[in-house]
Ligand SMILES: Nc1ncnc2c1ncn2[C@@H]1O[C@H](COP(=O)(O)OP(=O)(O)O)[C@@H](O)[C@H]1O
């Protein structure tokens with residue numbers, strides 16, 4: 001019997017179609033439900049789905065559950081999967097309604113609410129930043145006194161570093177307050193210094209089946225707040241080092257503390273100048289920014305199918321060997337308007353040779369993208385090399401010397 005898997009919003013965001021295809025390729029009968037018209041789904045999604053139900057109000061759980069009950073299909077669901085941050089708690093509602101295994105409401109809440117997440121992890125002895133939850137501006141001031149400066153203010157259920165602010169002093173907090181919107185609930189955290197990494201894992205009942213560590217250079221927050229920076233992500237090859245073994249232990253402890261049943265997770269963590277590992281956050285979905293492709297290029301395998309094996313069978317049938325460090329450099333053009341010219345492209349191709357995996361830059365004449373709203377910015381370069389020092393030098397070169405100009 002083929003397992004029947006329902007995916008919520010199966011065409012979005014960018015890499016989700018490949019995860020959906022992974023399910024179909026690994027033997028599942030895949031159904032989709034979402035608010036996009038069927039014709040707007042990517043062809044990869046459409047080909048993988050056996051049926052698609054379009055609903056008007058995807059995020060209204062009772063109406064979604066009702067629509068699913070009335071959907072005329074001679075099938076019984078075995079699983080529901082969410083691959084997008086915005087559908088994680090929705091998927092838990094659907095699982096409870098249909099009595100299906102997987103992430104349920106309580107745990108989904110821990111993954112979505114940064115305050116609840118930290119409380120559970122704190123009790124499990126995980127090193128968190130000092131934190132406090134604040135509702136409205138008066139509580140925000142009190143939370144800042146408790147946490148102390150420098151600190152971070154962010155919305156409770158954020159994603160993609162939107163609306164995350166570093167605040168260095170009480171005066172800076174007062175200056176920020178008018179832009180915050182007074183009735184929101186915030187989380188205030190000790191500002192953690194140091195390097196930032198991810199820990200992305202396929203796991204089943206607390207056992208890690210595959211993991212990948214990606215280094216952000218500079219930190220996500222710096223990349224998201226300075227336009228001139230070319231953010232550099234690097235999926236690392238050699239994870240058998242003292243630091244990355246500690247990161248593995250942290251990641252596993254976090255998954256166990258949150259009682260994550262299985263699938264793919266995306267965690268962020270810091271390594272401080274005092275050699276401490278501090279938990280950042282974790283999401284019950286794949287990493288964004290095309291990290292799936294970077295993992296594939298690191299191991300010459302298919303992480304989407306490995307994920308499908310993880311959820312369908314609780315094990316991975318492929319042999320996985322890390323062969324490369326894979327770097328991705330995001331480029332932002334200088335100037336406004338349309339891309340006018342590109343500098344350094346031919347030199348880059350010559351220098352990188354076989355190490356160059358792929359480039360995708362906006363063509364001359366295309367309007368610039370809004371760098372605040374898209375991680376991909378005005379284009380990117382993917383490269384790989386077995387030696388981390390070489391891969392890092394190449395990535396730095398592209399960050400500094402490949403230049404896009406707009407006018
Ligand atoms: N307590 C903190 N100390 C230092 N940097 C932080 C802290 N919290 C968040 N950041 C920075 O802000 C970014 C976004 O915050 P995060 O908690 O990951 O929210 P989001 O859900 O928006 O990704 C992080 O990737 C990190 O660079």
Ligand SMILES: [Mg+2]
Pocket residue numbers: 159160161268281
């Ligand atoms: Mg984050």
